[in-house]
Amino acid sequence: MDQLRIESEFEGGNARLIAATSAEAELEIVADKDAAWSQWFYFKLCGGKGRAVTIRICNARATAYPEGWPGYRVLVSEDGERWQRMETDYVDGRLILHCRPQADALWFAYFVPYPLARLEALLDQARRAGAGVDILGHSFEGRPVYGVTVGHGPVPVWIVARQHAGETMASWWVEGFLRRLLSADPLAAKLLREMCFHIVPLANIDGAVRGHLRGSASGLDLNRQWDTPDPERAPEVAAVLAAMRQKGCAAVFDIHGDEVIPHIFADGCDMDPTATPEQRVGVQRFKDALLKSSPVFQVAVGYPATYAGSGAQAMCARAVAAHFNAVGITLEMPFKDCEECPPGAVWTGDLARQFGHDCLPAIAAIFEL
Ligand SMILES: [Zn+2]
Incomplete structure (x- = not known):
């Protein structure tokens, strides 16, 4: 099975892939240029269609506002236009997402992007x-x-x-x-x-x-x-x-x-x-x-x-x-x-x-x- 891919090299994109298998991807949020702030993420998951996939954002606790994660739910979209919230776990300083993509790509963001x-x-x-x-x-x-x-x-x-x-x-x-x-x-x-x-x-x-x-x-x-x-x-x-x-x-x-x-x-x-x-x-x-x-x-x-x-x-x-x-x-x-x-x-x-x-x-x- 193909390895999962993460894309973020687009307008407003933010995520860095640490490691991926066919079912799991570990990422981190990238800090703002010349500054220590980080929290915004926006990336596209490619691959994994029809499979159970787990995404872990591993440096959530090290972001600017870690108090922002308990009770927070990630925004997800199949087409990059219509967004909905998804169940999100915050465990041991990491944000954990479970999904089963029904399309070739899924977009994830901290809030609904505005292109x-x-x-x-x-x-x-x-x-x-x-x-x-x-x-x-x-x-x-x-x-x-x-x-x-x-x-x-x-x-x-x-x-x-x-x-x-x-x-x-x-x-x-x-x-x-x-x-x-x-x-x-x-x-x-x-x-x-x-x-x-x-x-x-x-x-x-x-x-x-x-x-x-x-x-x-x-x-x-x-x-x-x-x-x-x-x-x-x-x-x-x-x-x-x-x-x-x-x-x-x-x-x-x-x-x-x-x-x-x-x-x-x-x-x-x-x-x-x-x-x-x-x-x-x-x-x-x-x-x-x-x-x-x-x-x-x-x-x-x-x-x-x-x-x-x-x-x-x-x-x-x-x-x-x-x-x-x-x-x-x-x-x-x-x-x-x-x-x-x-x-x-x-x-x-x-x-x-x-x-x-x-x-x-x-x-x-x-x-x-
Ligand atoms: Zn503000």
């Missing part, structure tokens, strides 16, 4: 609907950092997604949010008269292509660079911040995924002791409205006030909020199954997209629109 081709299709849809699609700057490796502008109103609102490359749920969120803005939705039509949305759908494009969890191609956590971004090592952040200075910023939403916490939550600039009463009210309005507009949002569980320690001041939602006297909110979605999912529903890209759609009324509520 660049899908982003390009979304940008085309935005262009056709009359939105502006610009290149705000270029990444460390020279790839475009896109900005989408929708709306004609005086209130500038910024959305930043995928500073952490492996947090692909942020891209699904953007798709749901932007599609609602581009649709005939009455609330969207009203907000486009009152606001101007500036959306950065893929801030860390180098990391997304390379299959990183968190780091940029220069080895930085981009979401710790917003106080004084180095234009050489963090050109992605420097470009977005320059555009914010040009357009203004009344509110910023930074879209993320969290490896450990099985809930959706918002971490607001109100956690900053220097936040103004207006900023605190804005965050509270957002949370109150989102509890009504989304069945999966909750406020009981989130980050402690001490999250990110001394690095907190350089996070997008804190630094931009402070600089522009804006409302700043980091939105976190889980990699694990979301405990607030309705019965029968599974937390994948589709629900993240629905959550993006459902966030629009909460943004309106900040400005009492």
Whole structure:
């Protein structure tokens, strides 16, 4: 029988084969370039059709967030497009998957991938609907950092997604949010008269292509660079911040995924002791409205006030909020199954997209629109 093969040399791929037989494959997750973070994996299993196969990800305990593995279930797909969760064991620091492939290949990923081709299709849809699609700057490796502008109103609102490359749920969120803005939705039509949305759908494009969890191609956590971004090592952040200075910023939403916490939550600039009463009210309005507009949002569980320690001041939602006297909110979605999912529903890209759609009324509520 043929030996199993593992492929990961494609956009966003991440896995290194250690050893394989016809029935077992041992792999490890590869750390981000010039950094110690690792957790994102995305690979294709070839061979094994019709046979019982065991895959072991052997260095799971040595990844950035080992607390993220208990209770986590891997995403699997037969065609690379439709993904579902599969039973996953975490034993002795290793992730163990048992499957019986019904096709010549099976894809496995930490969360549902979001291909660049899908982003390009979304940008085309935005262009056709009359939105502006610009290149705000270029990444460390020279790839475009896109900005989408929708709306004609005086209130500038910024959305930043995928500073952490492996947090692909942020891209699904953007798709749901932007599609609602581009649709005939009455609330969207009203907000486009009152606001101007500036959306950065893929801030860390180098990391997304390379299959990183968190780091940029220069080895930085981009979401710790917003106080004084180095234009050489963090050109992605420097470009977005320059555009914010040009357009203004009344509110910023930074879209993320969290490896450990099985809930959706918002971490607001109100956690900053220097936040103004207006900023605190804005965050509270957002949370109150989102509890009504989304069945999966909750406020009981989130980050402690001490999250990110001394690095907190350089996070997008804190630094931009402070600089522009804006409302700043980091939105976190889980990699694990979301405990607030309705019965029968599974937390994948589709629900993240629905959550993006459902966030629009909460943004309106900040400005009492
Ligand atoms: Zn993140």
